[in-house]
Amino acid sequence: MEINFYILRHGETVYNTEKRMQGWSDSPLTEKGEKKASQLGESLKNFRFDAVFTSDLGRAVKTSELIMEKNHYPAPFFTEQGLREWGLGSLEGTVSYVSVITAALDRCKDSSNTRNFLENFAISARERDASKKAETYEKARDRIMSTMKGAAFTAEKNSWKDILVVTHGMAILTILNEITGDDMAGKVIPNLTLLKIVYKDGYFSYEGEHPAPLA
Template sequence: MSARIHFVRHAETLFNVNGMLQGWCDAPLTERGEGQVAALGERMRDVPLAAAFMSDLTRTRTTMAGALAGHPHLVPTPMRELREWHFGGWEGQPNASLWNPVFAEHGSVYAPGTFASITEDGFDTVLDAIHRSDPTGRADSAADVRTRVDAALETVVAAAQLAAREDTGDVLVVTHGSVLGSILHTLVPATRPRTGFPNCGIVTVTWTEGQAIAGEIDASCA
């Protein structure tokens, strides 16, 4: 039986609507976000689940609670390793304040939805540019994110493989948009790195004969 992990970006927050860098900060879900959570719960109701993991930030916890509405027996595991990229001193600032200089350093011009233009070769140069530009020195470097993602996936993938062997269901992971790009690039290197996953968008990774394949984004709950 194939192992499957359903990766979900958290529901819409006030920071998302206001175009602010969120990172490790938290903001309440919007009314639309609450609707996305309800839709996600219905979407996942009939999906057999053996385990669930989430970032330990509030917006992912709230999203996971809704996602598991039809699985009251399942207790999700919070993981610091699944947190969003840490933007350091840029957190809470307008998106453009950080992305304008980062895009310029990559010879491009920032506009929402254009991250593919600077991530052709992965996210490392983008993360290191953020780290260098942060006057507080707290922003993640590429090495920081790689270490965190590797640790998270060691646990999550092992749970999915065990569930597949025992035929007990799939694994659900609720995390964040940028780190989801890092996760998918790690699991399926041939997949072109991307960001801009919609709130409550779902990406399923399936292992068939030992090969991981990432499906298309399911935006039915967005």
């Protein structure tokens, strides 16, 4: 059975406009973020999602609600801690993500460093985290991918074909890194970007950015 996962980053938040790291802290959607999410929902209103899996953080939940309230086909909601953004400890809400990205890219330039960009990002964040609670890349990866596999198992069990997943920028980069092997150096997933991933025979494959409305 082939399952289509439509992976969506939440709408724009206040912290996004201020370039602050969010992690597990929450920041409300801006007026623009809500409006754009509703517009995306309108463009998707005739597409039947069999289920919606969303991060339990408020910005993702609100985005999924704004999209699905426009949809003509009710779908069950699953709110998942495992789809949260990377946990970033004391950096959340206080530090610009630009400084951590820059530090990670500098690490990648070191020829003796064999780690990928996301691993270096995690190391750079943990070095700056006074609370020592920021997740390692491995911990975030295992949490996110385990949740994705659990969603695939639930979809298979219920014969669901089309699933909407609402999550976060670094979480999406982690999924893409694991599927494609691309280290995602310096890449950013814009708010409300919709990507398609297919699950078949126990494996995920990436099909690229998917423009709305879906066909």
